[in-house]
Amino acid sequence: MHDDVSRRKSQHLDLVQREEVEPAGTDPLFRCVRLVHRALPELRLADVDLSAEVSGARLRAPLMVVGMTGGTDRAGQINRDLARIAEEEGIAFGVGSMRVLLDQPELLPTFDVRPARPPRLFANLGAQQLVQRGRDAALRLIELIGADGIAIHLNPAQELVQDGGDRDFTGCLDAIARLAEELGERLIVKETGCGIGPDVVRELIARKVRVIDVSGAGGTSWTRVEQLRAQTAEAGALGELLSDWGLPTAACIGAAVRVLAPKKGPRVRVIASGGVRSGLDVARALALGADLAGFALPMVRAHQGGGIDAARAALHGAIAALRAACLLVGARDVQALRASRPVLLEPLPSWIAQLEPPP
Numbered sequence: 232m233h234d235d236v237s238r239r240k241s242q243h244l245d246l247v248q249r250e251e252v253e254p255a256g257t258d259p260l261f262r263c264v265r266l267v268h269r270a271l272p273e274l275r276l277a278d279v280d281l282s283a284e285v286s287g288a289r290l291r292a293p294l295m296v297v298g299m300t301g302g303t304d305r306a307g308q309i310n311r312d313l314a315r316i317a318e319e320e321g322i323a324f325g326v327g328s329m330r331v332l333l334d335q336p337e338l339l340p341t342f343d344v345r346p347a348r349p350p351r352l353f354a355n356l357g358a359q360q361l362v363q364r365g366r367d368a369a370l371r372l373i374e375l376i377g378a379d380g381i382a383i384h385l386n387p388a389q390e391l392v393q394d395g396g397d398r399d400f401t402g403c404l405d406a407i408a409r410l411a412e413e414l415g416e417r418l419i420v421k422e423t424g425c426g427i428g429p430d431v432v433r434e435l436i437a438r439k440v441r442v443i444d445v446s447g448a449g450g451t452s453w454t455r456v457e458q459l460r461a462q463t464a465e466a467g468a469l470g471e472l473l474s475d476w477g478l479p480t481a482a483c484i485g486a487a488v489r490v491l492a493p494k495k496g497p498r499v500r501v502i503a504s505g506g507v508r509s510g511l512d513v514a515r516a517l518a519l520g521a522d523l524a525g526f527a528l529p530m531v532r533a534h535q536g537g538g539i540d541a542a543r544a545a546l547h548g549a550i551a552a553l554r555a556a557c558l559l560v561g562a563r564d565v566q567a568l569r570a571s572r573p574v575l576l577e578p579l580p581s582w583i584a585q586l587e588p589p590p
């Protein structure tokens with residue numbers, strides 16, 4: 232089991248370096264969000280306040296390095312380095328799926344990022360494992376790495392393409408509801424690159440989920456990654472067919488924000504990951520109404536290309552571009568950016584309107 236999982240995790244880290252994992256046909260549709268330029272910003276760049284809140288913590292920028300890896304020495308180094316950068320920049324960080332740790336406790340050092348301490352640290356487990364192993368297992372994972380909460384990931388498309396992947400996706404909503412009861416805003420429910428649409432957003436909110444990472448299509452395609460690993464012609468063909476499956480990230484944000492807009496009661500936060508590739512994309516996600524944006528692939532690629540320094544430079548570049556975008560729309564802070572009204576180009580407005588028609 233350990234060798235299998237280790238091999239798979241290593242293969243994933245190698246495969247995501249290949250260009251095809253972002254298939255040409257997928258598009259997060261951030262290019263359809265045009266921020267409105269303000270020729271008279273009347274702001275100092277240094278005064279732009281990027282701070283944001285998630286799960287009860289103040290971050291210095293509205294960003295998260297979302298869950299990716301663990302389980303091997305190489306993965307452990309990636310986790311520790313990226314967590315250190317997240318701490319330096321005051322942003323949130325999540326480790327990858329900790330399923331393997333439930334059976335192989337000796338792998339803890341590959342998930343434990345201490346002494347790094349980002350302002351918010353999240354464990355990670357798949358929804359199907361939550362069903363099988365129960366709420367206490369998820370709580371134990373949080374404790375094991377001294378995390379603040381856990382991200383429960385949804386990945387049915389990837390599982391269906393994966394040889395030996397899960398085929399039973401029942402019971403997840405109930406299991407998530409039980410965990411949400413315990414964790415409140417310390418629980419994130421996230422997709423892994425196919426998107427969370429408005430109906431699922433509604434179902435999650437009804438079960439008291441307070442933080443949702445829509446993780447839409449347009450970035451890393453896990454159906455494509457599994458296609459590249461496929462052992463059978465059938466799995467390969469399904470992976471190919473589904474390689475651009477999913478809801479574009481910008482459409483997910485727009486639709487989720489429509490669902491949330493009229494809601495009274497506790498605030499639900501939206502994280503936008505999936506194809507976020509620059510600080511400008513972060514600004515576009517926030518202008519659509521997201522609270523935070525998340526990077527996966529750009530961070531691991533930078534790290535595998537040039538180690539911690541390259542990953543740090545990538546993050547600095549993104550934060551600088553976000554700050555520049557805020558100034559250029561005349562937004563003094565993240566709230567002002569979220570309140571700005573970008574011009575939306577087709578096909579994004581059609582996607583949003585058809586996913587979640589206006590009331």
Ligand SMILES: Cc1cc2nc3c(=O)[nH]c(=O)nc-3n(C[C@H](O)[C@H](O)[C@H](O)COP(=O)(O)O)c2cc1C
Pocket residue numbers: 243244247297298299300326327328355382383384421422423424446449450451504505506507525526527528529531
């Ligand atoms: C190498 C790698 C491994 C990943 N492993 C996990 C994981 O274990 N758990 C999870 O929730 N998401 C995982 N993801 C998905 C990301 O968290 C994210 O949802 C997705 O990749 C979309 O973001 P991106 O386009 O910036 O890569 C992984 C992504 C990458 C690139």
